[in-house]
Amino acid sequence: MRIHRTGVGYALDEPGTFLGSGFFIAPNWVLTCAHVVDGGEGGEVAVVYETGPGQGPSAVPGRVAVTLPEHVERRMPGSWPAPDLALVRLREPVDHDCVYVSERPTAHYGEGRVFYAGWTVTGGQLQILDGFLSVQGTIGGWSAGVQMRLGQNDLPPGVSGGPVIDPVRGEVIGVLKSRADHGTGGTSTGIERLRTSQVPPDAVRTEHDDVYQAVFHAHDRYHRDRQQPSDSRRPTWADVQGELGTRPGRTLGPYERSELLGRLADLPPPATTRALLDLLDSLPNFQFPSLMPAPRGWRDGLGMLYENARHDGELKLVLDYAMRVMCAERPATPSMLDAEQDLWDWVKKASTGLDSGYRNGLVRQRAKWLGLRRRPAIGPTSPGEQLPEHPRDAGPALSVLLEVLPRGWEPDRCDWSVCVARPDGDVTRLHEAERTLLDDLPAQVVTPLAEAFRRCDVPGRPVALHAALPHQLLGLAVDEWRLRPDGPPLGEQRPVVVRCSDRDQLPGDGEFGMSGPEWGEDGDEGHERLDRWRRLHARDAQAEVLDCDDGVREPVPTMDELRGLGPRTIPVLCRYGDRRYEDDGAALGRIVHAGFGVVLWRRWRGQPDAVCGEFHRGAKKVVDDGDGAAFLPDLVHRLRVNLRAGLVEAYWADGIALLYDDPHQPLPGTGDLLEAP
Numbered sequence: 001m002r003i004h005r006t007g008v009g010y011a012l013d014e015p016g017t018f019l020g021s022g023f024f025i026a027p028n029w030v031l032t033c034a035h036v037v038d039g040g041e042g043g044e045v046a047v048v049y050e051t052g053p054g055q056g057p058s059a060v061p062g063r064v065a066v067t068l069p070e071h072v073e074r075r076m077p078g079s080w081p082a083p084d085l086a087l088v089r090l091r092e093p094v095d096h097d098c099v100y101v102s103e104r105p106t107a108h109y110g111e112g113r114v115f116y117a118g119w120t121v122t123g124g125q126l127q128i129l130d131g132f133l134s135v136q137g138t139i140g141g142w143s144a145g146v147q148m149r150l151g152q153n154d155l156p157p158g159v160s161g162g163p164v165i166d167p168v169r170g171e172v173i174g175v176l177k178s179r180a181d182h183g184t185g186g187t188s189t190g191i192e193r194l195r196t197s198q199v200p201p202d203a204v205r206t207e208h209d210d211v212y213q214a215v216f217h218a219h220d221r222y223h224r225d226r227q228q229p230s231d232s233r234r235p236t237w238a239d240v241q242g243e244l245g246t247r248p249g250r251t252l253g254p255y256e257r258s259e260l261l262g263r264l265a266d267l268p269p270p271a272t273t274r275a276l277l278d279l280l281d282s283l284p285n286f287q288f289p290s291l292m293p294a295p296r297g298w299r300d301g302l303g304m305l306y307e308n309a310r311h312d313g314e315l316k317l318v319l320d321y322a323m324r325v326m327c328a329e330r331p332a333t334p335s336m337l338d339a340e341q342d343l344w345d346w347v348k349k350a351s352t353g354l355d356s357g358y359r360n361g362l363v364r365q366r367a368k369w370l371g372l373r374r375r376p377a378i379g380p381t382s383p384g385e386q387l388p389e390h391p392r393d394a395g396p397a398l399s400v401l402l403e404v405l406p407r408g409w410e411p412d413r414c415d416w417s418v419c420v421a422r423p424d425g426d427v428t429r430l431h432e433a434e435r436t437l438l439d440d441l442p443a444q445v446v447t448p449l450a451e452a453f454r455r456c457d458v459p460g461r462p463v464a465l466h467a468a469l470p471h472q473l474l475g476l477a478v479d480e481w482r483l484r485p486d487g488p489p490l491g492e493q494r495p496v497v498v499r500c501s502d503r504d505q506l507p508g509d510g511e512f513g514m515s516g517p518e519w520g521e522d523g524d525e526g527h528e529r530l531d532r533w534r535r536l537h538a539r540d541a542q543a544e545v546l547d548c549d550d551g552v553r554e555p556v557p558t559m560d561e562l563r564g565l566g567p568r569t570i571p572v573l574c575r576y577g578d579r580r581y582e583d584d585g586a587a588l589g590r591i592v593h594a595g596f597g598v599v600l601w602r603r604w605r606g607q608p609d610a611v612c613g614e615f616h617r618g619a620k621k622v623v624d625d626g627d628g629a630a631f632l633p634d635l636v637h638r639l640r641v642n643l644r645a646g647l648v649e650a651y652w653a654d655g656i657a658l659l660y661d662d663p664h665q666p667l668p669g670t671g672d673l674l675e676a677p
Contacts, residue, residue, distance in 0.1 A: 001049035001096075002119040002126070003036050003088070003161065004059070008046040012057040013126050019045065021118035021162035022088070023172070024098045026219040027614070028648045030088040031194075032161035033177060034067040035080035037088060045088060049096055052234070061091040063646060066197050066211055082139075082147055083193035084177050087215060093643075093651040095605075098222050099163055100237040102171035103261070103303030106148060106190030114150065114188075115167045116176055118159025129159060132167070133185060148174060151185030164188040170241050195293040195300065199273070207269055208649045216297055217265040218614070218648070224262020225613030227255065228551035251306075251315045256350065260322065263346050264298040266339035266617070268330050276301055279324050286317060298325055315350065316358060322347050323362065327369045334540070334624035335617075397423055399464045400452040402445060402478070403501055403667060406470040413437055414470075418448035419668065420455060421466070427668040438473075442481045450483050453494070462494035464633060466660075468501035468667050471589035475576055477603060479640065479657065491640040495633040497660040501667060506593045528563070528595035530663050535567040536598060536629045542566065543600065543623035547587065548574035551612050555580075556587040562594035570629065572619045573601035574612050576657075588659070597663060598629050600636075603655035618652035633660055 001024065004017040011017075020036030030047055037045050043064040048057050066087040072080060117130040133150040148164070155176065164174035174188035200209050207213040226236045235243075241254035252260065270276040273294050280301055281288050288304075295301050305317055326343045330336055344366055351359050401419040417432035431448035449465070456463035467478040478498070479491025490496050500506075544565065547556050553575050556562075565571070571591050591599055600619055622635055636658045642650035 001030065001047060002158075003030075003032055003040075004046040004048055005040060006044050006046050006061065008048065008059055012048050012059055015121045015124065015126055017046070018119070018121065018126060018158065020158055020160045021176070022047070023117075023161075023163045024049070024096050025087075025101060025172075026098055026215045027096070027222055027611070028090040028093055028651050029215050029218065030062060030090070031175060032086050032088065033080065033084050033175060033189075034072075034086040035084055036161040037064050037067070037086045038080065040064070047088065047090060049094075051095060058094070060094050062088040063091060065089040066194075068193060068197060070198060082177070083189045083196070085175060085189055085193060087194075087197075087211065089646060089648050091646045093654045097234070098219060099165075099172045100170060100223060101191055101216070101219060102166065102169065102173045103299045104171075104173070104306055105192045105303065106173050113167065114148075114173070115165040116150075116155075116159070116162055116188075117165075118162030118176060120156040120158035122156075129156065133164075136185070139187065147177060147187045147189055149185070149187055153185065155179035155186045170237060192293060192300070195296040199296075207265075208647075210269065213269040213297055214649060216299055217269070220258075220261040220265035220299060221613055221617070222611060223258045224265070225551065225611045227258060228611075228613065251318055260318075260346055260350075261299050261302065263339070263343045264302070264322075264325060266342060267298070267325065267328075267336065269297050270328070275328070279328070280304065280321075282324065283317060283320055301325075316354065319347055319351055319354075319362065323365055327365070334542070335621045336625075338620075338624075398456045399466050400449065400456060401427070401466045401468060401667070402449065403468040404441070404470060404473065404476075405501055406472065407435065410435065412439075414441065414473075416441065416445065418445065418452055420452055421665070421668070423665070425665070425668070445481075446483055449490075453483075457494075464495040464497065465490060466497055466499055468499040470502045471500055471506055471586075471592060474498055474500065474588040474592075474659065475601075475603065475657070477655075477657075488644065489640070491637065492644045495637040497633050497636075497658050499659065499661040499667065500589075500592045503592065503661075506589055526663075529597060532567055532595050533597045533663050536570070539568060541568050541570050541598075541623050541626070541629045543572045543620045544569050545572045545574055545616050545619070546591075547576070547578075548612050548616070553578060553580050556590060559590060559594055562591060562596070569596075570623050570632075571596055571599045572616075572623075573599070574615055575604045576601040577604040592659070592661070597659070597661040598632065599659040600632070601657050601659075602653070603657065605655065614652040632658055 001022055003019045003022050004012075004014075005019060008014060008017045019039040020032060022030045022032030022036065025031040037043075045062050045064065046059050047062045048059050050057055064086055066085075067080075068083045068085040069081060113132050113134050115130065115132055117128065119126055120129050121127075131153050133155075134152040136149040136151045139147040139149060150164075156179070160176050160178060162176045163172045164176055165171065166173050172191060174190050177187045177189050179186035194212055194215075197212050207217045223237060227238055236258075238254040238258045270279070273296055276295055276297075277288075280286065280295070283305075286305070295304055301321060302318070305321055322343060326340050326347075347362060351362060399421050401417075401421045403417050403419065405415045407413050407415060413435045415432070415434045416436060418430050420428045420430065430452055433444065436444050453463060453465075465478070467476070469476055469478075476498075479496040480489045482489055483493075547554055556573070557565075562571075573587065576587070588599065588601070600623065602615055622639070623629075623632070626632065626635055636653075636656060639650050639653040639656060643653055
C-alpha cells in the first residue's frame with residue numbers, strides 16, 4: 001500500500017499526491033517512515049490500498065499516531081533522524097490483509113539477503129516495485145540495532161516506508177528508510193525500534209493504554225484468527241510457511257506460533273518492562289541477553305527465547321515462559337480467566353510429547369494458581385436468592401420513543417409515532433403519521449425527533465432513544481440516521497437501543513421452529529421473559545455468540561435450543577444480514593420470541609475475508625466484564641463515540657446494535673395508529 005496527501009480524492013493513481021510506501025502491520029494500522037508522512041498536513045494522510053488482487057485501489061483517511069523519534073528539530077525536507085518510523089491509525093475501519101511481523105530482534109538476522117517491496121513513479125505512472133537486497137552490516141553495530149545497511153540493488157524514490165522481509169521465514173523484519181546517495185542500496189530500520197515509543201506514565205493495565213501493545217496484540221490476534229475456517233480462499237501466512245516447510249530443529253511450527261502468540265495477545269500486556277525482564281530472568285537455564293531495545297510485550301519475550309536457546313527455543317523453555325505469563329498478576333475478570341484457560345489448553349496440547357514428570361509439574365503449577373484465582377460462580381440462582389424488581393437506573397429519567405408499526409397489507413409502508421416516555425409509564429405523543437414509505441422514514445422522523453430531544457436533553461446527559469420496531473425490521477440502522485446531513489449519527493449523539501413493537505404478533509411454530517403450543521404475552525412467554533430479565537439484571541451476564549463458531553457461519557438455534565440457554569445469557573449475532581440460511585431474516589424475532597430482552601449484534605457488511613475474532617472477543621469483554629446488563633446502552637453508546645473518533649480499539653464494534661427491551665416499561669398504545677381512519 002502507499003501513502004498520499006489527503007487531497008488524493010478520486011484520482012487514486014495521481015503521482016502528484018504520492019508521498020511514499022507503507023504496509024498494514026495490524027488491522028487498521030499502517031507502519032511507514034516518519035519522513036513519508038511528514039509530507040501530510042496536520043498529521044492527516046490518505047492510505048491507498050487494494051482489498052484483494054485485481055480489486056482496484058481504494059482510499060481511506062489516516063492520522064499519524066506515533067513518530068520516532070517523537071520530537072525532531074528543524075531538518076531538510078524529506079529527512080528524518082533514525083529510527084524514522086511512524087504508525088498511522090486509519091480514521092475508519094476497513095478490511096485488508098496484514099503482513100506477519102517477526103518476534104525476533106533484527107540484530108539476530110543472519111541471512112545474506114532480504115526481500116523488499118514498495119511503490120515508485122516510473123514514466124509518470126505509479127508502479128509497485130520489489131526485489132532482493134544484500135545485507136552488508138549495520139550502522140551503529142548489531143547491539144544498537146538501529147539501521148541495517150543494504151546493497152546490490154537500486155532503490156528509487158518512493159519505496160521508503162516499504163517492508164523489509166526475511167525471505168526464508170516470510171517475516172517482516174524492518175522498514176526501508178533511505179536509499180544510498182551514491183551507488184545502489186540503502187538502509188532499513190528494525191521493527192523492534194517501535195519498542196522505544198513513549199511508554200504511558202503509569203503501569204500498563206490494558207493494551208489500549210499503550211499504542212505499541214495495542215498494535216501488536218491486534219497483529220497477533222489477526223494471524224491467529226485468520227487460521228479459523230472462513231469463506232476466504234486466500235492462503236494465510238502460516239499456510240504458506242507450512243507449505244514451504246520449516247527449518248530443522250525449530251520448536252514451534254508456523255501454526256503453533258500464530259496460535260500461541262494469539263493466545264498471549266488475549267491477555268493484558270506486562271505491567272512494565274521491568275516486570276517482563278524479571279519474568280524472563282526467572283526462567284531456568286536461560287541466559288538473558290543484553291540487547292537493545294529491551295522487550296516490551298509478551299511476543300518480544302517469546303522472540304528472545306528463539307534466539308537464546310538451542311534449536312530456536314527449546315519446548316520446555318517456551319512452555320515455562322507461557323506458564324509464567326499465565327500466572328502473572330492481573331485483575332481476575334471473566335474474559336481474562338477465559339484467556340488464561342485458553343493459554344493453559346495450548347500448553348497442555350504442546351506438552352503431550354514431553355516426559356510425564358514435566359507434564360505433571362505443569363498440572364501442579366496450574367492447580368496452585370487456580371487456588372489463588374477462584375472464579376465467581378455464575379450458575380443458576382439459588383432458590384432463596386432475592387432478585388430486584390427493577391434493574392439499576394443507568395440513564396436519564398426520560399426517554400424518547402420512536403414506535404414503528406407494520407402495515408401487513410402494505411409491506412413497503414409503516415405507521416409511526418414519536419413520544420416522550422416517563423419511567424412511571426406516562427407518555428406524551430408529539431407526532432404520528434401513517435402510510436410512510438420505509439425508505440422515506442429516516443427523513444420523515446428528523447423534525448419530531450429533534451423536538452423530542454430538545455425537550456429532554458440536559459447538558460452532558462443526552463436522553464436515550466428507544467426505537468420500537470416490528471420484528472422484521474429489528475435490524476434497521478436507526479443509530480446511523482442523522483438529524484442533519486452534516487451532523488453526527490444518532491448513535492454517536494446518545495444511547496440508541498432497539499425494542500420489538502409487535503411482540504404480541506410474533507409468528508409461532510411455522511416460522512420459528514417452536515414445538516408445543518404457541519405462547520401468549522400473558523402466558524408462559526411473558527413469565528419467562530420477565531424471569532430472564534430479572535435474573536439477567538441481578539447478577540453477572542454472559543455473552544454467547546449464536547451464529548458463528550470460530551469464523552464458520554452457523555444457523556441461529558431453534559426456539560427450543562434458545563429457551564435452553566442460561567438465564568444470564570445475552571445472545572450475540574456476528575453475521576446478522578449475511579442471509580446464508582433461509583431463516584436468517586427471522587433470527588432476531590425468534591430470539592425475542594424465546595424470551596430474551598437483551599441481544600447484541602453487528603450488521604454484516606458482506607466482506608467474505610473479514611475476521612470475526614475481534615468482534616467475538618470485544619462483545620464478550622463488554623458483556624462479561626461490564627458492570628451489568630443495565631449499563632449496556634451506555635457502553636454501546638461509548639463504543640459508537642470511540643468508533644466515530646477513530647479509536648482503533650473500538651473498530652471491532654463497527655455496525656453494533658443493541659436490543660434492550662424492558663418488560664417493566666411496556667410500549668404504549670400498541671395498535672392505536674392502526675385504528676385511525
